[in-house]
Each structure stands twice: as C-alpha cells, then as structure tokens.
Amino acid sequence: MMELNTLTAHNLTELLKKGDISPLDICNSIINRIEKTEKSLAALAHFDKEKALERCGNLSKTAEKGELWGIPIFIKDNICVKDELTTCSSKILKGFKPPYNATVIDKLTGLDAILMGKTNMDEFAFGSSTETSCYGPTRNPWDLERIPGGSSGGSAAAVAGDEAIFALGSDTGGSIRQPAGVCGVVGLKPTYGRVSRYGLIAFASSLDQIGPITKDVEDAAILLKAISGHDEMDSTSADIPVSDYLAGMKKSIKGLKIGVPKEYFIEGMDKEVKNSIKAAIEKLEKLGAVCEDTSLPHTEYAVSVYYLVATAEASSNLARFDGVQYGLRADNIKSMMDMYKKTRKEGFGDEAKRRIILGTFALSSGYYDAYYSKALKVRTLIKTDFDKAFQKFDAIVTPTSPTAAFKIGEKISDPLTMYLSDIFTISANLAGIPGISIPCGFTKNNLPIGLQILGKPFDEETILRIAYNYEQNTDWHKRKPDIK
Numbered sequence: 001m002m003e004l005n006t007l008t009a010h011n012l013t014e015l016l017k018k019g020d021i022s023p024l025d026i027c028n029s030i031i032n033r034i035e036k037t038e039k040s041l042a043a044l045a046h047f048d049k050e051k052a053l054e055r056c057g058n059l060s061k062t063a064e065k066g067e068l069w070g071i072p073i074f075i076k077d078n079i080c081v082k083d084e085l086t087t088c089s090s091k092i093l094k095g096f097k098p099p100y101n102a103t104v105i106d107k108l109t110g111l112d113a114i115l116m117g118k119t120n121m122d123e124f125a126f127g128s129s130t131e132t133s134c135y136g137p138t139r140n141p142w143d144l145e146r147i148p149g150g151s152s153g154g155s156a157a158a159v160a161g162d163e164a165i166f167a168l169g170s171d172t173g174g175s176i177r178q179p180a181g182v183c184g185v186v187g188l189k190p191t192y193g194r195v196s197r198y199g200l201i202a203f204a205s206s207l208d209q210i211g212p213i214t215k216d217v218e219d220a221a222i223l224l225k226a227i228s229g230h231d232e233m234d235s236t237s238a239d240i241p242v243s244d245y246l247a248g249m250k251k252s253i254k255g256l257k258i259g260v261p262k263e264y265f266i267e268g269m270d271k272e273v274k275n276s277i278k279a280a281i282e283k284l285e286k287l288g289a290v291c292e293d294t295s296l297p298h299t300e301y302a303v304s305v306y307y308l309v310a311t312a313e314a315s316s317n318l319a320r321f322d323g324v325q326y327g328l329r330a331d332n333i334k335s336m337m338d339m340y341k342k343t344r345k346e347g348f349g350d351e352a353k354r355r356i357i358l359g360t361f362a363l364s365s366g367y368y369d370a371y372y373s374k375a376l377k378v379r380t381l382i383k384t385d386f387d388k389a390f391q392k393f394d395a396i397v398t399p400t401s402p403t404a405a406f407k408i409g410e411k412i413s414d415p416l417t418m419y420l421s422d423i424f425t426i427s428a429n430l431a432g433i434p435g436i437s438i439p440c441g442f443t444k445n446n447l448p449i450g451l452q453i454l455g456k457p458f459d460e461e462t463i464l465r466i467a468y469n470y471e472q473n474t475d476w477h478k479r480k481p482d483i484k
C-alpha cells in the first residue's frame with residue numbers, strides 16, 4: 001500500500017470508512033515522514049508528536065463521525081489555537097498561547113479533524129519566501145536551495161513534501177497561491193468575507209483571508225467547505241450560503257468563458273512559465289472552455305497600491321504588540337516608553353519594522369491624502385476592472401507568479417524585487433475576489449509552475465470547476481519531489 005502520508009484527505013476518508021486503516025495509522029505515517037524530512041524542509045514552527053498522538057487517541061469512536069474524522073491538519077502559525085503556541089513566526093510573540101480558538105479551528109475540530117501543529121511562515125505574513133521567520137527559512141521540497149514561496153511557505157512545503165495531508169494558510173497579497181504555485185500544490189484564496197477571520201492574527205484586515213493548501217482540487221473543495229460560512233464574531237464575514245463545491249466542480253466546463261488579461265504577460269516574465277500557461281490555456285480550450293484575450297488596465301498600479309494599503313493596515317494592527325499583553329517583554333526596562341521601545345526593537349524583525357515605518361508614514365497627516373487616500377481610489381479602479389471583465393467572462397486565468405521558485409537569499413536584501421513576486425496575485429486581494437493556484441507544468445530544472453484562476457465574488461464554485469476539469473486531464477499534480 002502507498003504510504004498514507006502521501007494520500008489526499010478524500011482518499012484517506014474512503015479508507016477510514018472501509019475500516020482499512022485507523023486515524024492512528026495516518027498519524028504515525030505523518031510522524032515518520034516528519035522525522036525523516038523535517039530536518040531538510042524546516043516547514044514546521046511548532047510540532048509536538050505526543051500531543052498529536054493524544055489528540056488522535058481522543059477522537060470519538062462511537063458517536064456520529066464528522067466529515068473530517070481522523071484527518072490530520074496543519075495550521076499556519078498566525079491562526080489562533082487555544083493554549084497552543086501561536087507566534088506568527090515572530091520573536092515578539094515568543095511563548096504566546098491564545099486563550100481561544102480561531103473560528104476555522106472550531107469548525108475543523110467540530111468535524112473531527114486532528115490538529116497536528118503549526119507551520120512556519122514569514123514573520124506576520126510579511127514576505128514571499130518564508131525567509132523572514134524568526135525560526136529560519138523553510139526549504140522548497142523540489143530544491144532545498146530554493147524558497148517555498150511565502151508567506152505560507154511552511155504549509156505549502158509540508159503539503160508538497162508529504163509531511164501534511166493538507167494545511168491552512170492565509171493570503172493577504174498572494175501568500176496561499178504563490179507558495180502553492182512554487183511548491184506544486186493547490187492553494188485557494190477565498191472571496192473576502194467567505195471565511196471568518198476571527199482568530200487570524202491580522203496583517204491587513206481588508207485583504208486577509210484564510211484558505212486551504214492541498215494536494216488536489218477535491219481536497220481544496222472539501223477544506224473550503226469545512227471552513228466557510230457566516231460568523232457573528234467577524235463582522236466582515238458574509239451571510240451568503242456556502243455552495244456544494246464538491247458537486248459543482250464536477251460539471252463540465254464546456255462553454256465557460258475565460259478571459260486572459262494581456263497585462264499578466266509582461267516583459268521579464270520567465271519563458272518557461274509563459275509557455276506552460278499558454279499550454280494550459282490550450283488545454284482548457286480543448287476541454288470546451290472559450291478563452292479570449294481581455295484587459296485589466298489598472299494592473300500596473302496594483303503593487304504600489306497594495307504596499308500602501310497593506311502596510312498602513314499592518315502598522316495599525318501591529319501597534320498592539322508592545323510588551324504589555326502578548327509574548328515578549330524586554331528586560332531591564334526603566335519606564336513605560338522604554339518598555340515599548342526595547343520590546344519592539346528586539347521583537348520585530350527587519351521586514352516588520354520596514355512595514356511599520358512605511359505604513360505609519362502613509363497614514364501620517366500631510367501624507368495621508370497623497371498616499372493612503374489616493375491608493376484607496378486606485379484600489380476601486382482595480383476592482384472596477386474586474387467587475388467589467390466579469391460581465392463578459394466566468395473566470396480569468398493568469399500565471400500565479402512570474403518565475404518558478406528562486407534561490408534562498410536571492411531577493412531578501414532587495415525588498416522591491418521581492419515585492420514584485422506577488423505582482424499577479426495582489427490584485428485579487430485588492431478586489432476581494434477568489435483565486436486558486438494549481439500545478440500546470442515544470443521548468444527544465446524540475447521546478448513547479450502554477451496556473452492562477454480568478455473568479456467572481458463568492459463564485460469559488462466556478463474556479464474549482466475549471467481547476468478540477470484541468471487537473472483530471474493532466475498529471476502535474478501527481479509528481480512528487482524527491483527530498484534529499
């Protein structure tokens with residue numbers, strides 16, 4: 001039999017139902033894998049084998065079983081799990097254990113999934129490479145010298161490296177889709193408001209969404225369904241019914257209209273990426289979709305707008321980490337001001353400090369109108385571009401990233417180049433629309449390439465449907481990295 005840790009949640013559920021395997025078998029298989037590969041990958045921020053086994057042992061055996069009964073899941077380190085370390089991979093949250101669960105955690109445990117541990121991430125989700133974590137970088141399972149993407153790089157590497165069946169990430173400007181793309185797995189950012197943000201430690205509250213990182217599209221549909229829905233603890237969560245994604249995605253894509261925006265095929269983009277995306281579009285046409293060129297004219301402003309809006313919100317959200325209530329408090333302090341200053345100086349890494357300074361500047365009186373308020377106006381234009389395109393198209397396809405995974409260290413000292421890694425993912429967050437990245441090819445160096453499919457607000461069903469039809473007719477998702 002195949003190693004259980006390499007299977008999908010839907011495969012495992014079938015085996016569990018037949019009684020061929022037990023949750024403990026799955027747990028042990030994951031633990032064995034972690035013992036073998038975690039030294040190379042460093043995908044996990046907090047993992048306690050005994051606790052995972054204990055949770056597995058505590059699963060109800062007789063009562064009615066939830067849909068995720070016995071399926072292990074890993075959680076990005078910025079999602080609160082009661083009484084478990086939740087540190088956003090930042091020194092400033094050292095030792096922090098939240099007194100409550102995020103809504104998504106209650107939903108998952110309510111369905112009898114088993115919480116395994118927390119995955120590594122860029123500090124406070126600031127980054128595209130998982131190099132800014134206080135625990136050190138995670139490595140890409142396809143090439144250990146390369147980044148796994150970010151900021152949910154730990155979740156993507158754990159899933160791609162078979163240390164996890166599936167995992168949760170968060171996406172503010174691409175942090176689910178980009179790591180999924182460069183690790184060769186599936187990552188879905190839901191519509192803003194589809195999934196409760198209660199208990200997600202905020203980066204940029206108007207952009208953040210929690211979403212699944214999985215081995216295939218079916219698992220993405222299952223996990224999305226499990227965590228979606230209205231939550232009175234999050235006033236931005238939408239009171240809109242959750243579709244039956246699993247049934248919806250199995251419909252044919254014949255006749256669906258798909259737009260291909262010309263602004264996403266830019267100068268300087270990798271040739272191999274471009275060719276894979278072109279081939280994927282041809283495949284979608286063969287499957288019956290009608291693909292046509294379109295334009296999203298304000299795309300060129302997305303990165304600038306994002307780095308004003310996201311840093312402005314981040315600077316405000318991070319004000320709460322001051323040494324009083326959470327995590328770290330600096331030693332040898334002389335006054336309250338001294339405590340704030342020393343704690344924040346010691347606790348935040350360089351990228352977090354850079355963003356706090358940038359965001360504070362953009363919000364300061366005198367500059368607010370020139371930067372922040374202008375950025376909001378252009379954000380509306382970007383959203384309007386999508387509204388117009390979706391009058392004609394059911395979905396839009398683009399590359400997930402302009403290149404495959406880059407080398408660790410290659411961009412970390414050049415923030416502006418790093419910021420461009422998300423040039424294709426950021427607009428979806430600014431517009432609030434859903435997006436999925438699925439594997440669509442490999443470079444000649446055997447590095448995965450991701451195809452991004454963007455959809456109308458709350459129409460996750462259509463992007464899953466396109467993704468599923470494509471996946472069922474290709475083999476990219478079946479390849480596995482050989483971790484040395």
Ligand code: GLN
Nearest residue numbers: 125127171172173174175
């Ligand atoms: N890489 C982008 C950033 O650095 C997006 C991060 C994210 O989605 N959390 O802000």
